[in-house]
Amino acid sequence: MGPRSARVLYRLHKGLGLALGAFALTFAATGGLLLLRQELPRLPACPPRSLAEIAAAAEGSVQGILLPAEPGLPTTVYVLSGGQFSQVLVNPCTAARIGVKDGSGLIRQIHVRLMLPNPWGRAAAGLLGSFLLLSAVTGALVYGRFMRGNRGQAFRRGVRRQLTLSDLHKMVGIATLLFQVLLIATGATLALVPWLGLPRTSPPQTALAAPAPPVDLDRAWRTARQVPGFVPLSILIPDPTRGLVHVYGNTTQLLSTRLRSWVAVDRVTYKLTKRFDESDLKGLSRIVHLAYPLHYGDFGLRWAYLVFTVATLVLPLSGWAIAALKRRANGRDLPG
Secondary structure, three states: OOHHHHHHHHHHHHHHHHHHHHHHHHHHHHHHHHHHHHHOOOOOOOOOOOHHHHHHHHOOEEEEEEOOOOOOOOEEEEEEEOOEEEEEEEOOOOOOEEEEEOOOOHHHHHHHHOOOOOOHHHHHHHHHHHHHHHHHHHHHHHHHHHHHHOOOOOOOOOOOHHHHHHHHHHHHHHHOHHHHHHHHHHHHHHHOHHHOOOOOOOOOOOEOOOOOOOOOHHHHHHHHHOOOOEEEEEEEOOOOOEOEEEEEEEEOOOOOOOOOEEEEEEOOOOOEEEEEOHHHOOHHHHHHHHHHHHHHOOOOOHHHHHHHHHHHOHHHHHHHHHHHHHHHHOOOOOOO
8 A cells, every 4th residue: 555545545544533533432331331231230140030920010901022132131011001012121030020110222322213203313324434444444555564664663652642642542443343344234234124125024913803812922922833844932912813923033053133034923823824034035125134243242252242343443443543642742732
């Protein structure tokens, strides 16, 4: 890479970093909080109670039940009351009501769509993610020339604060580069899903001639558990005029997308009527489905994701500090 190309890449990296630093900080901080929230509350491990007991503990018109992703977490029961949905947390071992989860999902809405209305909020997040990916790649390309200019010394000692911060910025950027590319690329992909024109994989539904009795949740669940390669995690309760109970879950493969596979169970006979397995997807649909577990760390590496996420917070902060110190050194203090 020649000096001119390096200068262009450096200016592009610097411009994108300073302009989008606030968004990078927002995505990293909210993503870290979402990961941390999944890891902190833990309940003692014990055999779970029946779905009927868990639904009864929610005390309302139950619309669905979501089992915890890992042992030690509460079960979520979706309840409809007065036209409003709420998420009731229930201890799966004792069937005791714990409380009501904040249904607004403020942190998640900031992370997913920057609190903007959909679909434009997701589009904005995806577009910003694409520019952040460009910033990460240009930074990596410039780093090689930096190392040659400093004789392979990544962290210079005995230099002024600006250079120390600059070396720290580069070291953290390179150390977390693969993680940045993975998270930013998958996040941007997921944000732009509504515009990719992928075929829908929603389960079917049938109408009944007369209202049916309440669903036997545990019987429907047993049917779903008998499906080879399917791990049920959530059940949706249809209204009395609908004939199919939908059970969502994972497959037993390594990079299984949480709640993207499903089975449909007849509410009268409790026999399996239809199944969708995410492994049947091909092409772009399969790639997009793989983006979910890779982005959320659904395959058991959440603590590693959390460590790398915290590390990436250094990048926008150090970038701003370097720019401020450079302006101060040139006699041009930052405004304000």
